[in-house]
Amino acid sequence: MSRIVLSALLLTGLLSGTAAALVPASPAPAVAQAPAEAPAPETPKDSAKELPRLTLYTSFDPQRLAPVFAEFQKAQGIAVQIESDQADLMLGRLLREGATTAADVALLPTLTRAERAATAGLLVPVTIPDLDKAIPAAYRDAGGRWIAVTGFVRAAVSMGDKVKPGDIARYDDLAKPALKGRLCLPPLGRLASRAFLATQMIPDPLAAEAWLRGVTANAVTLPPSEGPSLPDAEDRPLVQALVDGKCDAALIGSRTLARLADKGDDPLRPALDKLTVTFPVIGDGRGTPVEVVTIGATQATGRREAAVKLITFLTGDTGQRLLAEALWGYPLKPGTPLSNPVTRWGPFKADPTPLSTLLPLLPQAAALAERVGGM
Structure with a gap:
């Protein structure tokens, strides 16, 4: 770029x-009995x-x-x-x-x-x-x-009634066998994913790894143009994957959803009316990571x-x-x-974990993403 x-x-x-x-200042008029005053210098416009x-x-x-x-x-x-x-x-x-x-x-x-x-x-x-x-x-x-x-959150998005209400109330639910082969995920290698994974590692990093392996086992493999190469916060291809029936549920950033809702000329915008959007919470109920x-x-x-x-x-x-x-x-x-695009799907409960608590976990989260991969 x-x-x-x-x-x-x-x-x-x-x-x-x-x-x-x-x-520009005008010169003073000449006077017969005295020398004329010199005209005041012009002030160049570019000297403002x-x-x-x-x-x-x-x-x-x-x-x-x-x-x-x-x-x-x-x-x-x-x-x-x-x-x-x-x-x-x-x-x-x-x-x-x-x-x-x-x-x-x-x-x-x-x-x-x-x-x-x-x-x-x-x-x-x-x-x-x-x-x-x-x-x-x-x-x-x-x-x-x-x-x-400012902040963004990750929503669980499904097409119509393909996923029952309440089936993805917690991020833990993404690892359930019922979603095998039905889940689309953003790239795990994104830097944005590290803080999200660090949040999942509290209080048990081993449990977080088991959870992540379960989630990636449920994931549909998307072409590179729709998966691993996506930049931060660009989840539009995941919405397209839902529309195309490649998956029944997806983990999609709120920024993508709000941007689509705000752009009337985007061909994917009509699909928003068919999507069910929920904001899962961390397994212990703390809230949705920001x-x-x-x-x-x-x-x-x-x-x-x-x-x-x-x-x-x-x-x-x-x-x-x-x-x-x-x-x-x-x-x-x-x-x-709140602006209209982000109010469309209602409120969420933000995870109150201080960002300073996540900082020491970021290297571990990066290592976890590398071990498990696929997201």
Whole structure:
């Protein structure tokens, strides 16, 4: 994917308060008894003062993010330039550039990527005003290097009544023999899968491995274009597999479902009316694991105060609502209104396990995925 650079500069922000400076001054009229005053020098149009600007690295669509940062610019007078690429390429660029990176802030999908950036020393701890009233501590780095700002969940989706209501109430149910040869799964090798597997490993990693082997034994083998090569959060081919009758049930990310519901011209959109969507909980009933998108200020930024303002905005009421809508996600600040696409299938109970509890388990989850494979 070629790099996309989008500057979210607003014309009104550039011109506000500078109109007088853009009009050349007229020379004073000549006076017979005195030398004429020299005309005032013209002010070139390109000398208008630009807004302060932050550079943000991300893997998300700049066009989707532009309205979010336009609202931030209107509120704070700070523009955001978005540099976007595939998630792993963007993380690799951030790691490669290190202390010389142009990024002031990084908006990263998955807990694993946030932790990689943090442990590499690329993210700087910041203090966000009233953060305790905004994002629950379970969704924040204890050291203040990153904060989760939106989330997605994995839904159990079936076509019509092919799976009875209640048959997949818990993720444990995915391993039941009744689903043998009837289940479609996203790739286990995704980084997003690691936090999900780490959640399953609490409190018993051995039981989690037995469960995962049972789940993959039930899975239908899909062609590479529909299975292992899928990028993070791209589960559209799994919806297509349900429509085509290749499987009766699938584990599909909420972001894919919300995106399809929001795009009226997608040929798969009518199929949503035939889908049954439920949000399973972890075996002990804790809730549904939440996959997060995090934001953090880089150690290299020379605009830390502006970066803090952006992070503060994205953790507040307006920023939470706009960012969730832009990414087809769920806001993490309690009480934030939900957008229509994600409300279609009702509420879910979020797993309250702190992300910090999952961090030590991520390497074990990666090893588990490699041993079992197939998801």
